Amino acid sequence: MENEKKLFTFTEIKQKLVNYCVYQDRCHSEVEQKMREFVLIPEAKEEILLYLLKENYLNEERFTRSYIRGKFYMKQWGKAKIKIHLKQKGITEKLISKCFDEIDDDDYTNIIRKVYENYFSKLKGLQLYQRKSKTVKYLLSRGFEYENILQVIDN
Structure with a gap:
């Protein structure tokens, strides 16, 4: 009974998806995922997607x-x-x-520096090279590029 889909009219579903897109910018896959919550024939899904694109709700x-x-x-x-x-x-x-x-290049470097200093200062009781190594690994896990990390450390 839980996964039974709610029934709405085409217009109601269209309005719900407009509201979904207005609340926050969405990508196609998020809108398509949301559409799966409703019982829609492929033509109706297509029409709603085209409407959202045409009216610039989906960009x-x-x-x-x-x-x-x-x-x-x-x-x-x-x-x-x-x-x-x-x-x-x-x-x-x-x-x-x-x-x-x-992303501004200076902001990018500044954020790397800020995150580096913040994390590095929290590490206690380790050798300097261990603290550096752990901090570099942490920055890599945050999605920063190795070259950029080294550039910040060396400056």
């Missing part, structure tokens, strides 16, 4: 740009981790590369 580039800004400036993720997550959402490599101009 892949806008989604990608806001996703990059959010994950970098709020969660302090590196470009590698952001790229992986966008690919999982079905965003093309070309669009991802195009939208990375949302």
Whole structure:
């Protein structure tokens, strides 16, 4: 009984998906996932997708740009981790590369430095090289590139 889909009219479903897209930028795969909650024939899904695109509720580039800004400036993720997550959402490599101009190079270096210093200062009771090594591994896990990490450490 739990996984029984709710029944709505076509207009109600369309409005629910408009609201879903207005609340926060979405990508195609998220909207398609949301559509699976409703009982829809393929033609209806297609019509709703076209409507969302035509009215600019669904815009892949806008989604990608806001996703990059959010994950970098709020969660302090590196470009590698952001790229992986966008690919999982079905965003093309070309669009991802195009939208990375949302991240300012100086901001990128400053965030790496900030995360590095913050994490490094929390490590106690270890040799200097162990603290450095652990911090580099941590930054790599946050999606920052090895070259950029070394550049920050060396300066």
